[in-house]
Amino acid sequence: MFDKLESIHHRFKGLEEQMADPEIxxxxxxxxxxNKEYKDLKPIDDAYHSYKEIKEGLESAEGLLNDKDPEMREMAKMELENLKDRKEQLDEEIKLLLIPKDPDDDKNAIMEIRAGTGGDEASIFAGDLHRMYMKYFETMGWKTETLYVNEGSAGGFSKISVEVKGEDVYGKLKFESGAHRVQRVPKTESQGRVHTSAATVAIMPIFEMEDIDINKADLKVDTFRASGAGGQHVNKTESGVRFTHLPTGIVAESTDGRSQIKNREIAMGRLYQKIREVQQAEFDDKVSSTRKSLVGSGDRSDKIRTYNYPQNRVTDHRINLTLYSLDKIIEGSIEEIIEALQVYENTEKMKEGLTI
Incomplete structure (x- = not known):
């Protein structure tokens, strides 16, 4: 492990030198x-220095165990025990630090919320989820831009897309992809019966063009006039964009943005995500037939979470986490759930030695 830390330390020092280069x-x-990579490696470099200090201290203390002075030997023994405890604790911290990050974690993202089964109540619930996330984004200091809105007839949304920008956006939100189920008495229910409705959430990382290794010759690009909700502009200009990846036949399009440029960006992101999902599925099959990714393929048919209003309960089914604080969670306090999912994912990675 020390060799790995030393290698990262040399990389860290190299980045430090580059940041002082006038050309850069x-x-x-x-x-x-x-600068982003430098900040990401700093905690590991700090751990390297601590590890090196403990390592040197252990060697020094071990050398004093044979000292002629009994007091020195006793002090060396106590110091040795203390350093061993510190090393054991640091070992666990370093293991977590060295877990490979999902390379997309630091990217901005597009969140798409759609009403699912449940009619008007599903649209209202989609609106509640949107409000919950917007409050969470505010506490995180993230910036948002609404890309597409189709309101429900009784309130809420049948579909809404939001671009979210900030630090580690996708790394926090990727666990939200899937079907969210609500159990409560709808406002339209006269007999007080609890109904079950659903809304789906999809999280898509936003890729820069330099992130995407796709041969432009393999792409067919079509532009078209969008139809449906979204404003008069969609019917007057060819703002819709569709990409077809010829080698795989994968198609992705977007009419969410208000300009062709924005739709090209969204459609390219969707195309890249679909290609990545196919590659990830192939990787998972090769590595283990039993391993299932925590987030999975992002298939929105997977029920990931239930919001039960009569019991004030939220249950995340992937990690069997139940919290009796729905009233706070629906107001944007979802950090506890996200942290629990991150801890679970890191634990699984440590067990299996796999990267995403």
């Missing part, structure tokens, strides 16, 4: 990329 400083995009 003048290239803002390149500087920001290097």
């Amino acid at each position: 400083i003048s290239d803002q995009k390149r500087f920001m990329k290097i």
Whole structure:
């Protein structure tokens, strides 16, 4: 493990030198990329220095165990026990730090919420989820832009898409993909019966063009006039964009944005995500026939969470987490759930030694 830490330390020092290079400083995009990696590696570099200090301390204490002075030997023994305890604790911290991050975790994301089964109540619930997430985004200091809105006839939304920008957006939100189920008495229910409705959430990382390794010659691009809700502009201009990846036949399109440029960005992101999902499924099959990713393929038919209003209960079915604080969670306090999912994912990675 020390060799791994030493290798990362040399990389960290190299980044430090690059950040002082006038040529790199003048290239803002390149500087920001290097600065991001530098900040990501800093906790590991700090751990390297602590580990090195403990390692040297152990060697020094062990050398004093044979000292002629009994007091020195006793002090060395006590110091040795203390350093061993510190090393054991640091070992566990370093294991967590060295778990490979999903390379997409630091990306911005598009959140799409759709009403599912349940009629008007499903649209109202989709609106409740949107409000919950917007409150959470506010506490995180993230910026949002609504890309597409189709309101429900009784309130809420049949579909809404929001672009979210900030630090580690996708890394936090990726666990939200799937079907969210609500159990409560709808406002339209006269006899007080509890109904079950659903809304689906899809989280898509936003990729920069340099992130995407797709041969442009393999892409067929179509533009078209969008139809449906979204404003008059969609019927007057060819703002809709459709990409077809010829080698795989995978198709992705977007009419969510208000311009062709924005729709190209969204459609390309969707195309890349679909290709990534196919590649990930192939990887999972090769590695283990029994392993199932925590987030899965993002298939929105997977029921991931239930919001039970009569019991003030929220249950995440993937990790059997139940919290009796729905009143706070629906107001945006979802950090506890997200942290529990992150801990679970890291534990699974440590068990299996796999990367996403």
